[in-house]
Amino acid sequence: MQDQIIDLALELTKVTKAKIADLDQIMMRTQILSMNARLEAARAGEAGKSFSVVAQEMGSVSREVTELSGSLNLAISENAARIQNAGEEMMMGFKGSRYADMARNAVEIMDRNLYERSCDVRWWATDSAVVSVAEQPGAEAVAHATSRLATILRSYTVYLDLWIADRSGKVIANGRPDRYHGVIGADVSREDWFRRGLATADGDDFAVCDVEKVARLGNAQVATYSTAIRAGGETGGRSVGVLGIFFDWEPQARSIVEGISLSQEERKHSKVMLLDSRYRVIASTEPGAFGKTYPLKPEAEWGYGNKDGKIVAYGLTPGYETYRGLGWYGCIESAMNAAA
Incomplete structure (x- = not known):
């Protein structure tokens, strides 16, 4: 209009x-x-x-x-x-408000998805097979834990792999040893997910890392969640190892940015992105954008502006339930004259 x-x-x-x-x-x-x-x-x-x-x-x-x-x-x-x-x-006001709502909705949908991941890691860390192999990593316990992790992966297809590491940072079991060679025995003691998982306060706590490409998982884009495995599976038990779960980020994030309700004409002149707290592109409708820094300068939790003749709208993650979010933004950049 x-x-x-x-x-x-x-x-x-x-x-x-x-x-x-x-x-x-x-x-x-x-x-x-x-x-x-x-x-x-x-x-x-x-x-x-x-x-x-x-x-x-x-x-x-x-x-x-x-x-x-x-x-x-x-x-x-x-x-x-x-x-x-x-x-x-x-037009700027109408489209800017609409795009900002869409951008916030995109990151909110992802937050709801990732909230479930935070629940998964805390739940699976109490599984008897996971606890047993962390406490006594014998061959039989490793085989049982590997079988148990494989069963979980068949049901939860959004994960690439699940790893169990002992307190020293040595991986002792994973769910897909046939697909990802070299994981067993790997030293992950210096990796962020392990260090932060080991440092969790109790069984209700968890750690989540920024989306990164993981070489041991075929250089896939991964969102990693971790928490300490505790003696006896008790919430307040001492840590005996760390469970790391690796969320298959790229296809899940792509479905969200591509699912935004833009018209066909708008899609020709727009790109939808998810940005992390450092404004790195972690998902985009623009191919090859992952890892690049986008020059977003938010003045509020929600808003829009004119940048070089384009509308740039954004929305900060609101978090979901007990998941506070990671300071991520949904962002839409669109040509000013793109038809709605």
Whole structure:
């Protein structure tokens, strides 16, 4: 609707200017006729005096009309510019608010998904097979834990793998040893998910890391959750190891950014993104954008602005239930004139 208003205003201006130009041409011809009439009146001498007065008056009227058309042309141009600016501001407000709502909704959907991941890691860390292998990592316990993790993975297809590490940071079991070679025995003691998982306060606590590519998982984009495995599976038990669960980020995030309700025309001129707390692109409808820093400068938890002729709208994660969120943003960048 805003685009139509602007188009109508510009079309009206165009038509009016064309008519004024036609009027100017008529006035020019009138002035030429007036000049010729005065010349003929001068040749006629005394008999042409009265006609000379009429010719002069015609010239005077023609000049007044020409001045009036010039003033009208200037006024129309100024008002057309004001209408266009007002229309663009209206369009910015309408689209900006709509896109900001969509951006916030996108990151909120992801938060609800990740809340479930935080529940999974705390629940599975109390599984008897997981606790037993962390407490006494013998061959039989490892085989049982591996089988148990594989069963979980068959049911929860959003995970790439589940790893159990002992307190020293050595991986002692995983759910897909046939797919991911070299995981068993790997030293993860310096990796963020292990250190933070080991440091969790109790069985209700968990750690979550920024989305990264993990070499041992085929360089896949992964969101990693972890928590300490505790003696006896008790909430307040001492830590005997760490459970790390690796969420298959890319396909889940892609479905969210591509699922935003933009029109086909808007999709041609827009990109939808999820940004982490450092404004790194962690999901985007633009191929190859993962890991790049986007120059977002939020002034509030929700908003929009004009950047180089494009609307940039954003919304900060609101968190979900006990999951506070990680300071992520949903973000939509769109051409100003993209049709809704």
